Amino acid sequence: MRPALTPKSLFLMLCAWVLLAACTTQPENFNDKRKERAQAHADLGAVYLQRALQLDSGASMAAYQLAAMQFNRKDALTAKKTLQTALLSKASAEMLWLAIQIERELGDADLEASYALELKRNYPESAQAQLLQGTRP
Numbered sequence: 001m002r003p004a005l006t007p008k009s010l011f012l013m014l015c016a017w018v019l020l021a022a023c024t025t026q027p028e029n030f031n032d033k034r035k036e037r038a039q040a041h042a043d044l045g046a047v048y049l050q051r052a053l054q055l056d057s058g059a060s061m062a063a064y065q066l067a068a069m070q071f072n073r074k075d076a077l078t079a080k081k082t083l084q085t086a087l088l089s090k091a092s093a094e095m096l097w098l099a100i101q102i103e104r105e106l107g108d109a110d111l112e113a114s115y116a117l118e119l120k121r122n123y124p125e126s127a128q129a130q131l132l133q134g135t136r137p
Contacts, residue, residue: 008067042069060086064095071098076105093119097128 012042049066052059065088066081070079096119103112119129
């Protein structure tokens with residue numbers, strides 16, 4: 001059984017999520033100065049997530065959040081490397097969906113199909129599995 005997350009890594013993840021939540025609230029309505037501030041918060045959130053992973057490599061939610069940020073910033077290769085940490089534990093439907101999107105972007109059809117199969121097998125009723133099948137939940 002994996003030990004619990006350290007208090008410091010939990011604190012860093014909480015700080016990161018607060019920063020990320022603050023910078024993702026209706027960004028299309030932000031003026032330039034607010035967009036810069038939101039980007040700075042997102043960058044700091046990424047630093048906190050990276051630090052949490054350094055303190056506790058098993059922090060799968062931190063790895064997932066950081067990989068999602070990297071993928072959204074069009075850095076699929078780095079996102080793939082980061083997500084590998086999270087996928088070593090029990091991968092959630094969200095993690096598998098992100099892995100599918102990353103592999104699709106990188107052009108690895110075999111890995112994409114493998115993650116899709118795992119998603120359908122482990123989470124057949126999830127919104128992500130339904131998206132994979134082309135239906136909305």
